[in-house]
Amino acid sequence: MKIAILPGDGIGPEITAQAVRVLNALGENFEMEQADVGGAGYAAHGHPLPPASLALAKGADAVLFGAVGDYKYDTLERALRPEQAILGLRRELGLFANLRPAILYPELAGASTLKPEVVSGLDILIIRELTGDIYFGKPRGVRECPDGPFKGEREGFDTMRYAESEIRRIAHVAFQAARKRGKRVTSVDKANVLETFQFWRDIVTEVHQDYADVELEHMYVDNAAMQLVRAPKKFDVIVTGNMFGDILSDCAAMLTGSIGMLPSASLDANNKGLYEPSHGSAPDIAGKGIANPLATILSAAMMLRYSLNMAAQADRIEAAVKQVLAQGLRTPDIYEAGTTKVGTAEMGDAVVNALR
Ligand SMILES: NC(=O)c1ccc[n+]([C@@H]2O[C@H](COP(=O)([O-])OP(=O)(O)OC[C@H]3O[C@@H](n4cnc5c(N)ncnc54)[C@H](O)[C@@H]3O)[C@@H](O)[C@H]2O)c1
Ligand SMILES: CC(C)[C@H](C(=O)O)[C@@H](O)C(=O)O
Numbered sequence: 398m399k400i401a402i403l404p405g406d407g408i409g410p411e412i413t414a415q416a417v418r419v420l421n422a423l424g425e426n427f428e429m430e431q432a433d434v435g436g437a438g439y440a441a442h443g444h445p446l447p448p449a450s451l452a453l454a455k456g457a458d459a460v461l462f463g464a465v466g467d468y469k470y471d472t473l474e475r476a477l478r479p480e481q482a483i484l485g486l487r488r489e490l491g492l493f494a495n496l497r498p499a500i501l502y503p504e505l506a507g508a509s510t511l512k513p514e515v516v517s518g519l520d521i522l523i524i525r526e527l528t529g530d531i532y533f534g535k536p537r538g539v540r541e542c543p544d545g546p547f548k549g550e551r552e553g554f555d556t557m558r559y560a561e562s563e564i565r566r567i568a569h570v571a572f573q574a575a576r577k578r579g580k581r582v583t584s585v586d587k588a589n590v591l592e593t594f595q596f597w598r599d600i601v602t603e604v605h606q607d608y609a610d611v612e613l614e615h616m617y618v619d620n621a622a623m624q625l626v627r628a629p630k631k632f633d634v635i636v637t638g639n640m641f642g643d644i645l646s647d648c649a650a651m652l653t654g655s656i657g658m659l660p661s662a663s664l665d666a667n668n669k670g671l672y673e674p675s676h677g678s679a680p681d682i683a684g685k686g687i688a689n690p691l692a693t694i695l696s697a698a699m700m701l702r703y704s705l706n707m708a709a710q711a712d713r714i715e716a717a718v719k720q721v722l723a724q725g726l727r728t729p730d731i732y733e734a735g736t737t738k739v740g741t742a743e744m745g746d747a748v749v750n751a752l753r
């Protein structure tokens with residue numbers, strides 16, 4: 398089993414190192430090879446997704462990704478910015494299905510900014526379409542406004558679009574996932590305003606005809622954002638487009654206590670995948686040794702389960718994470734009085750020691 402390790406920037410290398418230690422401690426014979434991406438790729442090779450890094454990712458059985466981005470690169474032309482590494486990998490590897498499970502570990506009920514009774518027992522799955530929408534639609538750019546009240550001025554523009562087959566395949570992923578859980582799908586859109594998302598709603602409704610055993614509801618994205626903090630446990634599976642999914646998953650992260658707890662899997666049609674925490678490179682805490690590595694460690698567990706067919710090893714990692722939380726160990730982002738504050742490496746140590 399070959400795993401490509403792409404640590405990236407900021408806290409990326411710190412958190413990925415802990416996930417690699419946990420993988421090594423499982424006692425399997427993983428072949429792991431590391432490569433530069435993001436700002437690190439640009440600094441060393443002049444491109445955020447150097448050809449050798451892309452080739453490594455394509456040739457591996459799975460990819461473990463840290464995070465990319467650094468404010469010092471924000472003035473580069475877009476094609477060279479660190480974020481192009483993750484966008485390019487998603488596009489080049491066809492990773493259209495992004496699974497972001499938001500689970501509240503009981504020990505962290507007090508770490509969420511929401512009242513414990515609102516979040517305790519939370520277990521929802523956000524399924525974000527990852528290779529379409531306004532993120533990848535063309536044309537895009539800055540041009541002279543061709544008409545209307547702002548004619549002649551410069552304007553920035555992007556294109557929101559979804560092809561029918563793109564909506565169908567992500568809808569199937571959502572209904573199939575719901576079948577293995579609470580059998581409820583909420584499709585989140587903006588059909589009241591946007592053509593793209595009226596089309597989305599129509600196609601999701603059509604696909605639903607194949608899944609009579611799964612309940613489907615449609616919800617506008619503004620209401621969904623509100624319901625996520627009002628009564629998040631009412632959701633089971635949420636399926637939505639690329640941009641709404643980006644925003645709603647950060648919102649859901651806070652239900653779990655911290656964005657440092659939210660793992661993700663990005664899958665192609667054959668369950669080949671890239672695994673990364675849902676958060677970014679956190680430049681504000683990079684190099685301080687205080688980042689929470691659990692989202693990345695839990696992403697490694699998802700990798701074992703979804704791409705490497707090693708569910709028992711995934712269970713071992715998840716059980717170890719539960720145990721360190723039960724022991725009261727907390728990185729600063731999830732710390733509360735009465736628990737023990739630890740750094741990134743100590744948290745990694747604890748998970749390794751808790752493996753059974
Ligand atoms: N997939 C990715 O690689 C990815 C995802 C999101 C943002 N980014 C990039 O990351 C950079 C920073 O973006 P941002 O600040 O908007 O979002 P961010 O997720 O990096 O950070 C937001 C806040 O959450 C905190 N945080 C994030 N991860 C944490 C962890 N593991 N432990 C403790 N605290 C954590 C940060 O300290 C910060 O206060 C930008 O360049 C952005 O483009 C990359
Ligand atoms: C870094 C950025 C391109 C990325 C996104 O917007 O998809 C990030 O926010 C995420 O959630 O993975």
Ligand SMILES: [Mg+2]
Pocket residue numbers: 643644647675
């Ligand atoms: Mg995001």
